[in-house]
Amino acid sequence: MKTLTDQYGRTIRKLRVSLTDKCNLRCHYCMPVDATFMEEGRYLSPAEYEEIVAELVGYGLEELRLTGGEPLVRKSFPEIADRFGALNLKKIGLTTNGVLLKRALPVLKRNRIFHLNVSLDSLNAETFRRITNGNRLAQVLEGIEAAVREGFHVKINVVAMRGVNDHEFPDFVEYAKRLGVEVRFLELMRIGFALGEQARQFISAGEILRTLQARYFFRPQSREKDSTSVNYVTACGAEIGFIASESQAFCSQCSRWRLSADGVLRACLLKDDGLSVRHSSPAERAAIYDRVLGMKPN
Ligand code: SAM
Ligand code: SF4
Numbered sequence: 245m246k247t248l249t250d251q252y253g254r255t256i257r258k259l260r261v262s263l264t265d266k267c268n269l270r271c272h273y274c275m276p277v278d279a280t281f282m283e284e285g286r287y288l289s290p291a292e293y294e295e296i297v298a299e300l301v302g303y304g305l306e307e308l309r310l311t312g313g314e315p316l317v318r319k320s321f322p323e324i325a326d327r328f329g330a331l332n333l334k335k336i337g338l339t340t341n342g343v344l345l346k347r348a349l350p351v352l353k354r355n356r357i358f359h360l361n362v363s364l365d366s367l368n369a370e371t372f373r374r375i376t377n378g379n380r381l382a383q384v385l386e387g388i389e390a391a392v393r394e395g396f397h398v399k400i401n402v403v404a405m406r407g408v409n410d411h412e413f414p415d416f417v418e419y420a421k422r423l424g425v426e427v428r429f430l431e432l433m434r435i436g437f438a439l440g441e442q443a444r445q446f447i448s449a450g451e452i453l454r455t456l457q458a459r460y461f462f463r464p465q466s467r468e469k470d471s472t473s474v475n476y477v478t479a480c481g482a483e484i485g486f487i488a489s490e491s492q493a494f495c496s497q498c499s500r501w502r503l504s505a506d507g508v509l510r511a512c513l514l515k516d517d518g519l520s521v522r523h524s525s526p527a528e529r530a531a532i533y534d535r536v537l538g539m540k541p542n
Contacts, residue, residue, distance in 0.1 A: 245302070245303070245304060246303055246304075247303060247304040248300075248303050248304060248305075248501075248533060248537060249537075250537040250538065250540055251537075251538070252496070252540075252542050254496075254497070254498060254499060254540065255304065255499060256303075256304070256305065256499055256500070256501050256537070257304065257305060257306045257307060257470075257499045258305070258306065258307040258308075258309065258470075258499050258500045258501075259297065259300060259305055259307070259308050259309070259500070259501050259502065259503060260308075260309045260311055260500060260501070260502040260503070260513065261293065261297070261308055261309065261310055261311065261502070261503045262311055262312055262313065262315075262502065262503065262504050262505045263287075263293075263310055263311070263312060263313070263315040263318040263321065263324060263505060264281075264287060264312050264313045264314070264315065264317060264318040264505050265281050265282050265312065265313045265504075265505055266281045266312070266313045266314065266317050266318075267279075267312060267313045267314040267317065267341070268314055268317050268341070268343050268344070268378065268380075269314065269341050269343065269376040269377065269378040269380070270376065270377035270378065271341075271363075271365070271375055271376050271377075271403075272374075272375060272377070272441070273403060273405070273432060273436060273441065273445075274436045275436060277377055281313075282505065282506055286505075286506040287318075287505050287506060288503075288505060288506065288507050288522070289320075290320050290323045290324045290327050291327075292507065292522070293324055293327065293328070294327040294328070294331070296503065296507075296521055296529075297328060297331060297333075298331055299526060299529065301331055301332055301333060303533065305333070306333060306334040306335065307333065307334055307335040307336070307337070308328060308333055308335075308336045308337070309336075309337040309338070309339060309361075310324075310325070310328075310336065310337070310338045310339070310357070311338075311339040312339075312340075312505075313505070314340065314341050314343070314344075315338060315339070315340060316338075316340055316343070316344040316345065316348050317344065321348070321351070322351045325351050325352065325355045325357060326351075326354075326355060328355065329354065329355025329356060329357070335359060336355065336356065336357045336359070337357065337359035337360065337361065338352065338357050338359070338360050338361070339360075339361040339362075339363070339401070340360065340361070340362055340363070341362070341363050341376070341384065342362040342363065342364065342383070342384035342387040342388055343378070343380045343383050343384055343387070344387075345360070345362065345384070345387030345388070345390070345391060346383075346386055346387040346390045346391075349390060349391060349394055349396070352396070353394065353396075358395075358396050358397050359396075359397050359399075360391055360396050360397065360398050360399070361398075361399045361400075361401050361428075362384070362387070362388050362391075362398060362399070362400055362401065363400075363401045363402075363403070364384060364385075364388070364400050364401070364402060365402055365403050365405070365408075365409050366381070366408075366409050366412060367381075367385075367412060367415050367416070367419060368381075368412065369381045369382070371408070371409060371412070372384075374408075375405075375408065375409070388400070388423070388425070389423070392423055392424065392425060398423075398425045398426075399425065399426045399427075399428055399485070400416070400419070400420070400425055400426070400427045400428065401428055401430055401487075402416055402427060402428065402429050402430065403430045403432055404429045404430065404431065404432065404447045404449075404452055405432055405441075405445040405447070406444070406445045406446065406447050407444070407445060408445060410447060410452075410455075413429070413452060413455065413456055414456065414459055414460075416429075417456060417459075417460060417478060417480075417482045417484060418482070420482040420483055420484060421478070421480050421481055421482040425483075426475070426483035426484070426485055427482070427483070427484055427485070428473050428484070428485035428486065428487055429449060429452050429484070429485070429486050429487070430487045430489070431446065431447070431448060431449055431486075431487065431488050431489050431490045431491060432445055432446050432447070432490070433489050433490055433514065434490065435514060446490070448488065448490070448491045449474070449486035449487070449488035449491060449492070450488075450491065452486065453476075453486060456484070460478040460479065460480065460482070461478060461479040462476040462477075462478055462484070463476060463477050463478075463479070464476055465477060465483075469497050470497045470498060470499040470500075472487050472489070473485035473486060473487045474486050474488070489514070495512075495540075495541050495542060496542065498512075498540065500513060501536065503521070504518070506520075506522070507520050507521050507522035508520050508521075509521050509532065509533075509536050510536070510539075511536050511537065511538075511539040511540035511541075512539070512540060512541055515539075515541065517539050518536065518539070519532050519535060519536055
């Protein structure tokens with residue numbers, strides 16, 4: 245089988261697929277309150293997603309992560325999930341803000357989409373509203389609890405922001421312990437609308453760890469070599485991870501590409517250069533895959 249391996253020996257095994265650029269929240273680091281979105285006609289259709297992903301499976305793709313915007317606002321989410329669920333993938337995950345999670349659980353279950361990353365930057369309703377411009381904390385917590393009850397593998401993503409949610413970090417350790425979910429602290433990345441606030445609000449993963457170590461004992465865990473997070477278990481049994489995208493970039497082991505909702509394939513999660521795979525034949529796409537391989541930073 246031909247694999248997608250670049251000149252540095254990195255093989256692409258994972259694809260982050262955006263199903264829409266729309267969202268039902270407006271996290272201040274991600275998009276403005278008056279965000280504008282693509283025309284719906286530009287979105288890849290369920291059949292186009294299936295064709296491209298099935299082809300990439302033939303090139304050795306093993307894992308998909310569905311994302312957005314907010315993937316669960318895409319009207320054809322059930323059809324897209326059913327098409328992906330029928331492919332020969334080892335794992336399909338979903339990254340969601342959790343607002344629509346509870347009602348999506350049956351579709352996720354029937355397609356073996358068991359690995360859920362749910363974004364939750366605050367456990368306080370007012371702080372949650374200020375960060376997301378949405379009064380939906382109760383709904384998100386309900387979705388998370390329902391998913392845990394039904395046996396999904398849930399990780400909570402917390403974007404760490406100084407002066408915004410840093411006082412809640414210990415609450416998240418307690419939350420991880422109480423629900424039996426892994427909580428991962430993400431460094432605020434210099435992308436989207438975080439650019440303006442990044443310098444003021446940024447906290448490094450190292451600083452979060454040191455702060456928490458004053459209260460908890462952290463035992464390091466082993467990790468896959470292309471994992472984006474560094475993981476620990478506390479003495480009280482909470483699973484805590486850190487994603488240090490800014491302070492310790494993980495490019496040298498990266499095995500990921502991403503596909504935008506309008507069909508642009510990109511070699512890096514943080515860079516904008518990419519090539520459209522839309523309206524192309526398998527032979528044309530083979531040439532595109534080769535060029536995208538060459539776009540991955542080292
Ligand atoms: N809407 C879904 C969600 O919020 O989970 C999926 C898309 S969202 C862009 C994916 C993840 O990226 C979320 O965990 C979000 O918190 C994170 N994110 C977005 N902008 C970020 C930034 N500037 N720095 C760090 N993480 C960011
Ligand atoms: Fe929406 Fe996710 Fe961006 Fe927040 S981080 S605005 S939930 S896409």
